[in-house]
Amino acid sequence: MIKFYFSGAPNPMKVALMLEECTLPYEPIPVDTRKGEQHKPEYLAINPNAKVPAIVDGDAVVFDSNAILLYLAEKTGKFLPADTPKLRGELLSWLMFVASGVGPFSGQSVHFRNYAPEKNEYAINRYMYETQRHYGILDTRLAKQKYVVGDAYGIVDMAVWGWARLIPVALGENYWPKFPNLKRLVDEISARPATVRANAMKDKHKFKAEFDEEARKAMFRHMDVKVA
Numbered sequence: 001m002i003k004f005y006f007s008g009a010p011n012p013m014k015v016a017l018m019l020e021e022c023t024l025p026y027e028p029i030p031v032d033t034r035k036g037e038q039h040k041p042e043y044l045a046i047n048p049n050a051k052v053p054a055i056v057d058g059d060a061v062v063f064d065s066n067a068i069l070l071y072l073a074e075k076t077g078k079f080l081p082a083d084t085p086k087l088r089g090e091l092l093s094w095l096m097f098v099a100s101g102v103g104p105f106s107g108q109s110v111h112f113r114n115y116a117p118e119k120n121e122y123a124i125n126r127y128m129y130e131t132q133r134h135y136g137i138l139d140t141r142l143a144k145q146k147y148v149v150g151d152a153y154g155i156v157d158m159a160v161w162g163w164a165r166l167i168p169v170a171l172g173e174n175y176w177p178k179f180p181n182l183k184r185l186v187d188e189i190s191a192r193p194a195t196v197r198a199n200a201m202k203d204k205h206k207f208k209a210e211f212d213e214e215a216r217k218a219m220f221r222h223m224d225v226k227v228a
């Protein structure tokens with residue numbers, strides 16, 4: 001059975017959705033990042049990057065959410081576009097675009113808007129600018145087609161859903177009207193039975209809610225180290 005190391009954060013939830021979509025049997029193993037469990041040696045042996053998600057599937061160990069989505073899609077043959085060079089190219093491009101653009105920039109936007117100890121207007125503007133630019137690219141794409149790659153729902157849509165449903169946190173409550181096509185996709189995915197099951201699975205596990213000193217030390221380790 002696949003061991004799924006997760007929390008309720010955006011990157012693990014993409015994978016929870018995919019596991020539920022594939023109806024693969026899996027054992028959810030919570031990693032409470034606000035308690036610092038991502039830094040335990042036994043978890044670092046699975047994901048040396050000390051982040052969730054990760055999976056262990058027999059002797060295969062896979063970390064990084066979009067790598068896991070691709071691994072599970074290739075394992076099951078599900079949620080991939082038709083196997084043509086054209087669609088394979090599009091799949092890789094959009095998957096990497098979400099992995100290297102949408103996710104990190106949304107994450108930094110959330111950080112500087114909500115968690116940084118000082119309000120740094122430059123950082124907030126830079127990350128909000130880039131985040132809304134990335135979502136604009138997706139919205140334009142989704143104005144022309146129902147799903148991000150090909151003509152069917154797939155792993156890139158799941159990767160987008162993980163972050164885009166949190167646009168109000170990354171950008172603000174007033175941003176949804178700017179991305180009507182993206183909103184249409186997020187709403188469609190949020191209503192899927194697999195999404196409802198993934199959320200219910202997450203809600204069964206109690207993760208620490210407070211962002212206290214223990215959480216800060218576990219997740220913002222740069223604050224205690226001078227490298228610049």
Ligand SMILES: N[C@@H](CCC(=O)N[C@@H](CS)C(=O)NCC(=O)O)C(=O)O
Pocket residue numbers: 009010011012033038050051052053063064065066103218219220
């Ligand atoms: N590129 C990684 C990023 C993983 C990541 O940043 N995970 C966050 C949750 S969304 C995390 O584990 N945060 C805990 C920490 O930073 O200590 C992926 O896509 O899986």
